[in-house]
Amino acid sequence: MNRGRKRKEPTLFEELRELELLEEGGMVDIPDLEVEDLIEENSLSVIVRCLNPSVHKVGGLVKALPPIWGMEDRVRGRGVGEDRAQFIFESEADLQHVLTKGPWFVNGWMVSLDQWSINPAPDFLQxxxxxxxxxxxxxxxxxxxxxxxxxxxxxxxxxxxxxxxxxxxxxxxxxxxxxxxxxxxxxxxxxxxxxxxxxxxxxxxEKLLKVCFTCKKLSHDQSRCPLQVQMVQEERRGVLRNPLFTIKVLKSRVAEKAQEWLRVKRVVQRKLRKQARSLKDLDPVQKDKIPGVAGSVALEREAEVI
The missing domain is CATH 3.30.70 (Alpha-Beta Plaits)
Structure with a gap:
């Protein structure tokens, strides 16, 4: 039996921030310090941002991305915020590979990344x-x-x-x-x-695997889409104020079901083709000993028909 993941209770600090009760603190003057060593240490690094927090956790990105890049032994990752991770590379070549060979995704959902900078641009990680x-x-x-x-x-x-x-x-x-x-x-x-x-x-x-079918954004799937939530709320109240909006959401639901069917179809096709390939390797005597087995050509045709 599949059980839903238990929701983590917010901390006191998180509740205060959600309620906008974190007042401005006092001003503290920091003296000039030598930070060149830290700047140099971080110069060969990228910051990665979770675009879909419901499926991307910072700790998961730290573990998942180095193998995806093929750099398990050449990059060090760490969390640097609620939705951000930093990866420090050993060489400029590895850094440029990650920056130029994207986009990158984890669990089918995209992540954004940029080279670390002491003065990031306005569109940093966007x-x-x-x-x-x-x-x-x-x-x-x-x-x-x-x-x-x-x-x-x-x-x-x-x-x-x-x-x-x-x-x-x-x-x-x-x-x-x-x-x-x-x-x-x-x-x-x-x-x-x-x-x-x-x-x-x-x-x-190219390389795009998942997107919200309703609003076409990369930050969530259709089950968490604000437009979808609004549609459900209006349905419960019996009020559908915008017919065009209603049609858009209904189309996204149909597309979601179609996507599920395509996934099942691909799985069945792969199994049939695998069985067909295995039959090709058997001699006629062995095939006769297996009850109810169709010919490899017939299986391949069946895979195409599905």
Missing amino acids: RIPFWIRVRGLPIHMLKKQVVETLLGPLGRVEEVELHAKNSNSLEYVRALVYVNTEEPLQFRMTARLKSGVTIPTELEY
């Missing part, structure tokens, strides 16, 4: 580098400036690939965009030309 595939642009519009203009509202466009490497296909173009973690992801954009002609496009985020 950007994730996504390679975005753009589909729908006509051939005569495949120019770098067009892609940069189309994706500019999503964030800073760092790089554009008009032609996929080692491929002759023009099915899509790619762009590396630093997307704002606080805003909903956009999966469709419409390009409007000066002539008034509009071109609908679809955006696919």
Whole structure:
């Protein structure tokens, strides 16, 4: 029997902060100190932020990320806040690998990270580098400036690939965009030309595994979405004030069920294909001794039909 995780009782300090009862304290002057040694110690480090606190705990990130990076013996992690962890690297090469090979995720949910800085930028830990595939642009519009203009509202466009490497296909173009973690992801954009002609496009985020189906944010799933909670509350009161909002939430519920079915489908397909491969290795005599076993070709076809 699966039991829900027992909710941790808030501490007195947490209750005071939640009630905004932590008053301003006295001012204390700190003398100038030599901190160059600490700055140097932290210069080869990144700060990682939990975007989805319901599935990401700081201690879990400290344990999970070094193996994901393949650096168990070359990086040291520690918690540095309620939703943040710091990882100190032994080399600049490892640091740059983590900074440039993202985005990174744990349990399917994204985390944001930035190199530690004594004076962090205003958007510190609020950007994730996504390679975005753009589909729908006509051939005569495949120019770098067009892609940069189309994706500019999503964030800073760092790089554009008009032609996929080692491929002759023009099915899509790619762009590396630093997307704002606080805003909903956009999966469709419409390009409007000066002539008034509009071109609908679809955006696919590479490595993206999970997102809220209702509001398209990275910070929670649909079961914890504020819009979903509002919908439930209105349903209980018998008041549905915004029909468009209601349709949006209902569509997200249907999509959630469809996602569950796809997960089950993939599991069944993998099992059937595994069984088909194992049958190929058996000789006819061995196959006859196994009751009720279908042929490997039939199993493969069954896997495709499901």
